[in-house]
Amino acid sequence: MSQQEKQLQVLALLEGLTSLSHESLPVDQRGDLPKSVGILPRGTLFSCFHEVHLKEATVLYQYLHDAKDFDEFIKRAKLARDTVNEGLFTYSLSVALLHRDDCKGVHIPPIQEIFPDRFIPAETINLARKEVYRNPKEDIVVPVEKTGNILDPEYKLAYYREDIETNAHHWHWHIVYPATWDAEKMGHIKDRKGELFYYMHQQMCARYDCERLSNGMNRMIPFHNFEEKLEGYAPHLISLVSGLQYGARPQGFSLRDLKDVDVQSMERWRERIIEAIQLGYVIDEHGEHVNLDEEHGADIIGALIESSHDSKNSRFYGSLHNWGHVMMARMHDPDGRYQENPGVMSDTSTSLRDPIFYRWHRFVDNIFKDYKSTLHPYEKEEYSFDGIEVLEVTVKAKTDNVLTTFLKEDILELTHGINLGTTHSVKVTYDHLDHEPFHYSIDVQNKTGATKEATVRIFLGPKYDELGNVLIAEDKRRLMIELDKFHKTLAPGKNTISRNSVDSSVTVSHVPTFDELKSGGVAANNQEYCSCGWPGHMLIPRGTRKGMDFHLYVVLTDWEKDKVNGGDKMTCADAVSYCGALDHKYPDKRPMGFPFDRPVVDKTEEELTAHVSNLHRTDVKIKFLS
Structure with a gap:
């Protein structure tokens, strides 16, 4: 099979995902799909920060990755496309495709073309629909709609936060470095993955502060208090797989307990990580001390904070970064009583749009700063x-x-x-x-x-x-x-x-x-x-x-x-x-x-x-x- 023939089969799997039926394949037609796949309902917003979502996605990308040849890979992918959640399918297919030897040279198309609704305001999509209705036999070009005005000081930075390719970069980084990556099962080691998690996001924060200074604004104030009342944010995005708007955050809301995690746990995990930095070691799952030395310390802490499969003790140190994203995305409807979509912080392809993303990652970066402060300054x-x-x-x-x-x-x-x-x-x-x-x-x-x-x-x-x-x-x-x-x-x-x-x-x-x-x-x-x-x-x-x-x-x-x-x-x-x-x-x-x-x-x-x-x-x- 030629490279182009493979490419066309992959493209067919990734077109029209926002229009898929919400009905999954019946159980008796799912072939050898793992039984733990197909749990997250179609039409739900998938989050690779959410532990339950990510667990299902991991089973699927490992199942796709393990296919004996490309034909079997496509067969399994087609079954998954007709069964699992749309966002989860795209994430898992992308991870598998990137890491299969027989898929080298086969490209994932830009995520902004797979799910344009994650990047383009709902008002713009509605305008495009109207123009198509008025001119059904012509090519259509419409301008993007603005998502705010100068009453909000953060509007000055909309060009940065809403940059399409910047948000696409963040999505793509997280499929190259999945939090659940198991080198033993996948056959490839992600070298210094925890340190790279820290550094890539630290660079985003540095760039954001440089943009703030470019616009006559103060450097951002890091998130620092789990009880603090946060600024509001309205993304103006609609999820076409659900038909619901991404959740907006009213001014003055703060983190609230979710059924999966509570605020007290977040505070406890932070204190345990900071204590480990001060002591100079973490305690692994067997109760042994693992030193935070100069060579490996940043990598170990990055795995703890995210938390990734490489965390030395996820039960004790928790998943501070990932659950932080989920909690910030759910604070407007923490117990789900209103059946609202989460906000943009739940998704790697949308979270950079929200100003709280940078404050949250400066908070994370400050923990790494504490670790770096334990090391001697360079001579x-x-x-x-x-x-x-x-x-x-x-x-x-x-x-x-x-x-x-x-x-x-x-x-x-x-x-x-x-x-x-x-x-x-x-x-x-x-x-x-x-x-x-x-x-x-x-x-x-x-x-x-x-x-x-x-x-x-x-x-x-x-x-x-x-x-x-x-x-x-x-x-x-x-x-x-x-x-x-x-x-x-x-x-x-x-x-x-x-x-x-x-x-x-x-x-x-x-x-x-x-x-x-x-x-x-x-x-x-x-x-x-x-x-x-x-x-x-x-x-x-x-x-x-x-x-x-x-x-x-x-x-x-x-x-x-x-x-x-x-x-x-x-x-x-x-x-x-x-x-x-x-x-x-x-x-x-x-x-x-x-x-x-x-x-x-x-x-x-x-x-x-x-x-x-x-x-x-x-x-x-x-x-x-x-």
Whole structure:
């Protein structure tokens, strides 16, 4: 069977899911589907944060993954499509597809085309229906509707929170790294999965605060009190599988007990995790102490907090992160008496829309901050590179060291996910943040007299806080955005490194659409794992109209100390900083975010950089063209 024939069979499984019948296949027609599959009713919103939902999804993706060949995989998938919950089916099929050897090169189409209703306001979908009714024999294009106004200060950041590809990235990351991933059963190890859970979400928070500063807003206040009254939020989304709106959160509501978990348990889990950090060890399921050492501590804590299959003791330390998402999504109807849909925090493809997502993840990040504070600050010799000096760094754009951002129009096709009663195209136009093309020019002097292998690390951080004060090093490091990380060979003498921003180790390459996949124009070696990554148009913050001051940091470290065995032969590693590499260890021995991952104690930024020749800071402005 050709690659394209496989692709078409997969696409057929993922089209029209919002229009499936709510009736499941009768039990006697379900073949060898596991009996524990098909429990969550169709039309219900699936959540991979909900323990019961996730348990059923895990059984299904393992069942699909274990099919003896591709034909058997498709046969099982068809049975599942006609039986299980729509969202659960998409999640499980996607996880299995990503990790089957006979599906390499077969793509999952963009989640925003499978379920457009998770990304496009209900008002816009209704407008599209009306236009189709009025012009049934024409292609339709409608503009996206706004979801708020300036009475809500958070509306200024709607362009960021509601960015379609940013939300799609979050969904895709969680199918690459399922919380329930069992390496023994699935045959692949997810290296440093707990640490990557922490780092990817920490970077989202850093980016969000940079956007807030770009809009003249304060940095966010972390969620910190389980009794606090929260800000309101209305998503303006409808779930077409249920016919109900995603739940809105009225102003002043707080977390409430659910039948599955209570607020007291959340507080208890938090205290146990913090106590473990203070003691320097966790207690595993057998009562043994597992030290939170420098090499594995962040990974262990990440698994505890999420909580994932790799948690050392989920019964004792609970599932703080996942249940937090569920509780915040259910606070408007905690006991289900009104039969309301949960809010957007229940779903990885919608949760970034809600401002509370970032406050919640800053709360989670603060726990990791407590752990990092137990580690010694880096000494000079830990991040220096003897004989290597970064002479000058220039961001090359229309104007050197000045980057411009702007809003750019894009389109989303609705008809693959929504039956609008037409064979013609129905598209939605929307704006997203973008930036001008640029590249880095890095002049490096190699004084060693020999060829050296270097890791080039590039970070960006704001210069000033919300009051116009210069950020101290300890505050700034938590706002550092990783822009790139790559390997470079340095010849003796002077070297000039040129690196295009489109080659960033953070951003994803183009994700092919339904129509592109159907046409067969996508190269088979462009494996779907590559579709995990931050959207390229969101690589840098918005900045301000006058120009916002940032510091760009370039750090060269010794690749011989950084490298991991096989790190030079990775496949599908275009967004390796956030997503790792397919079937390989994370290709960097250093902690994620190094060297800005640990506290800076009693040192100014100038003291940190003055005597380290391999670290260079450049002043950069980012201007937003409205």
